[in-house]
Amino acid sequence: TLRAVVEGVGHYLPDRIVPNSEFEKTLDTSDEWIKTRSGIERRHFAADGQTTSDLAARAARAALENAGLDVDAIDGIIVATSTPDLTFPSVATMVQRDLGMTRGFGFDVQAVCAGFIYALTNANALILAGQAKCLLVIGAETFSRIMDWTDRSTCVLFGDGAGAVVLRAHEGDGTKEDRGILSADLNSDGRYRDMLYVDGGVSSTGHAGKLRMQGNPLFRQAVEKLTSTAQNALEKIGLTGTDVDWIVPHQANIRIIQGTAKKMGLSMDQVIVTVQDHGNTSAASIPLALSVGVAEGRIKRGDLVLSEAIGGGLAWGAVVLRW
Ligand code: ACO
Numbered sequence: 142t143l144r145a146v147v148e149g150v151g152h153y154l155p156d157r158i159v160p161n162s163e164f165e166k167t168l169d170t171s172d173e174w175i176k177t178r179s180g181i182e183r184r185h186f187a188a189d190g191q192t193t194s195d196l197a198a199r200a201a202r203a204a205l206e207n208a209g210l211d212v213d214a215i216d217g218i219i220v221a222t223s224t225p226d227l228t229f230p231s232v233a234t235m236v237q238r239d240l241g242m243t244r245g246f247g248f249d250v251q252a253v254c255a256g257f258i259y260a261l262t263n264a265n266a267l268i269l270a271g272q273a274k275c276l277l278v279i280g281a282e283t284f285s286r287i288m289d290w291t292d293r294s295t296c297v298l299f300g301d302g303a304g305a306v307v308l309r310a311h312e313g314d315g316t317k318e319d320r321g322i323l324s325a326d327l328n329s330d331g332r333y334r335d336m337l338y339v340d341g342g343v344s345s346t347g348h349a350g351k352l353r354m355q356g357n358p359l360f361r362q363a364v365e366k367l368t369s370t371a372q373n374a375l376e377k378i379g380l381t382g383t384d385v386d387w388i389v390p391h392q393a394n395i396r397i398i399q400g401t402a403k404k405m406g407l408s409m410d411q412v413i414v415t416v417q418d419h420g421n422t423s424a425a426s427i428p429l430a431l432s433v434g435v436a437e438g439r440i441k442r443g444d445l446v447l448s449e450a451i452g453g454g455l456a457w458g459a460v461v462l463r464w
Pocket of ligand 1: 169170171174175178179253254255293294295297337355356357358359360363393394397421423451452453
């Protein structure tokens with residue numbers, strides 16, 4: 142049985158770190174409110190002129206180095222992003238050029254905060270179908286570019302960054318003990334469009350627009366939908382919450398992360414949390430957290446990892462993999 146195994150992981154965060162206290166200067170907000178309502182303490186913002194593809198390429202290099210692979214080993218690049226450098230071409234083709242990769246393919250996936258889950262699921266399908274042996278899967282965002290800096294209910298929540306994994310085809314035994322992606326579950330429901338969207342685009346306003354969010358209704362959807370997609374992904378392969386070593390969740394809000402872990406019957410000791418340092422980096426948050434979890438020596442080879450995410454669409458999903 143063919144499996145898509147994580148061979149390496151890496152990330153990149155822009156140099157500029159912005160603490161909550163910065164927002165106190167321009168908005169009616171406080172470090173205390175942001176910390177207690179969201180768990181966020183600081184976030185990184187890209188420098189002027191630093192684009193999503195710059196962040197993505199740096200994360201990709203780190204993942205290749207961690208895998209001990211040269212770019213020649215890569216058959217394709219999939220980038221999950223909602224904040225591309227340009228309307229087209231894809232960020233993936235820009236990363237391809239940046240890495241000096243002249244063969245293979247690259248394309249972007251757009252499922253907002255669930256983007257990395259969607260990208261991993263696509264990459265897994267390509268590997269299982271024999272279309273590629275080795276893929277770079279990247280989540281990269283510059284959400285600072287779509288913030289309304291006068292809206293305290295959104296602009297304090299997001300950050301910039303990128304994370305990447307190298308996925309490689311390996312022959313497994315076909316059991317749940319195999320390393321690699323074991324299961325996935327994808328969902329979307331366009332009826333929730335107004336809960337989270339960007340109020341601009343090529344075919345409507347002709348400009349990029351700003352992020353708009355109904356945080357509280359979304360919050361109430363999140364825990365329920367994340368728990369059910371996580372349980373679906375586990376059930377498909379006959380596993381339950383008790384089999385999970387690590388939850389590596391999308392990092393939007395510490396209270397959503399805690400609520401989901403509790404509903405799954407897992408302790409917070411089994412959750413990789415980076416929201417305090419990164420804020421919500423949308424499609425980049427899961428690969429960033431994976432990279433941090435591995436670098437800290439917490440996630441180890443053979444561990445069962447559950448990742449879940451929800452965001453604009455609404456779009457949500459989960460992936461189960463053995464590290
Ligand atoms: N500082 C101070 N007060 C604030 C701020 C702020 N930055 N922002 C909002 N408030 C106020 C509100 O105006 C409101 O005041 P009111 O009671 O006088 O009306 C009060 O704080 C409470 O606001 P709520 O929105 O009800 O607070 P809540 O507990 O829901 O927390 C939050 C808000 C953090 C946004 C939360 O709802 C959340 O995390 N939602 C989900 C976000 C999410 O998961 N997004 C999905 C992924 S993102 C993506 O896909 C791109």
